[in-house]
Amino acid sequence: MFNLNLSKMLFFLIMIMSTLFSISSISFFNLWMGMEINLIAFIPLMINLNNNLNSESLMKYFITQSLGSVNFIFSSLLLISFNKWFLINSMINISIFKILNLTLFLKMGAAPLHFWFPKVMKGINWNSCFILSTWQKIIPMITLSYCFNINLMYFFIILSALIGSLMGLNQTSLKLIMSYSSISHISWMISSIMMNLNLWLIYFILYSVMTFILMINFFLMNLNHMNQFFFMKSNLNLNFFMFLSFLSLGGLPPFLGFFPKWLLINHLISLNYNFLILILIFSSLINLFFYTRMFYSFMMLNFFEMKFSFFLNFNFINNILLKLNYLSIFGLILIFSFY
Numbered sequence: 001m002f003n004l005n006l007s008k009m010l011f012f013l014i015m016i017m018s019t020l021f022s023i024s025s026i027s028f029f030n031l032w033m034g035m036e037i038n039l040i041a042f043i044p045l046m047i048n049l050n051n052n053l054n055s056e057s058l059m060k061y062f063i064t065q066s067l068g069s070v071n072f073i074f075s076s077l078l079l080i081s082f083n084k085w086f087l088i089n090s091m092i093n094i095s096i097f098k099i100l101n102l103t104l105f106l107k108m109g110a111a112p113l114h115f116w117f118p119k120v121m122k123g124i125n126w127n128s129c130f131i132l133s134t135w136q137k138i139i140p141m142i143t144l145s146y147c148f149n150i151n152l153m154y155f156f157i158i159l160s161a162l163i164g165s166l167m168g169l170n171q172t173s174l175k176l177i178m179s180y181s182s183i184s185h186i187s188w189m190i191s192s193i194m195m196n197l198n199l200w201l202i203y204f205i206l207y208s209v210m211t212f213i214l215m216i217n218f219f220l221m222n223l224n225h226m227n228q229f230f231f232m233k234s235n236l237n238l239n240f241f242m243f244l245s246f247l248s249l250g251g252l253p254p255f256l257g258f259f260p261k262w263l264l265i266n267h268l269i270s271l272n273y274n275f276l277i278l279i280l281i282f283s284s285l286i287n288l289f290f291y292t293r294m295f296y297s298f299m300m301l302n303f304f305e306m307k308f309s310f311f312l313n314f315n316f317i318n319n320i321l322l323k324l325n326y327l328s329i330f331g332l333i334l335i336f337s338f339y
Helices: 006-023 028-046 054-082 091-108 117-122 126-133 135-147 150-170 174-195 197-221 226-231 233-250 258-270 274-300 315-337
Strands: none
Touching: 006 028, 006 135, 028 054, 028 126, 028 135, 054 091, 054 117, 091 135, 091 150, 117 126, 117 174, 126 135, 126 174, 126 197, 135 174, 135 197, 150 174, 150 274, 174 197, 174 258, 174 274, 197 233, 197 258, 197 315, 226 274, 233 274, 233 315, 258 274
């Protein structure tokens, strides 16, 4: 999936090291410094000369992240200047923490501050989409766990769940579908951060695995729009298992994506967050609806079939994609077999 030359490999390693530096820092200034290095390292990885929208996506991503970084360092300097770290409940500190939270929600692309996220996803290639959907959320989410405001968390959880699911209904571009799916999953990840950092880690790892499996399918099969599925009737097995991988991403039991949602729902039930559970489950049902609608017409109706497909004539690639889809579909059974 990653066609990396030596220079891109260097930027990729810098991006990983800057993330590890940020999440292991004990001061907001070091966190900010790691964010900036991460931003500088990720932008060269996004460059795609074959896409006319790429330069626009780069500028939107750079401007948005720079705005978030400026707000973050400004809020951190305000906290230091007031020198009231021991008065966490003072009105000034609460207001500054709210600004910090808004900055972090902007950087991760949570609704309603998600305006940049789908537009950036649409103009980059699949490997950059995967990094933006997964790895680039680590620093904002870990930082959020240090200083979250509970009322803002509720607001962004509910809006991310509803907007991420409802906005995905109208999309035909696979990148936009995956971007709004990512916004919907942000609500689950923010909820898990509010409960337990270990729970967030489980959810994040399994979400990254399922996203990687789907995006490597799209990359190897050269898919960008829903109507391209209709020209691939010759590979019914692969398309069927890809459909099941979509259902796994939506959290349908007994697939792998159900496991982290099940753990989170149990934690929320034990703490009586009943309204929050209702919103999250409702949004997942909408996600499952448009995943199912996307493949329903493909499975039930007849379409013209392409006689030549560059990628799928290779049995080796078919076998790899099928095994990856098996992991997403039967992963829950493997997890329970280890207990």
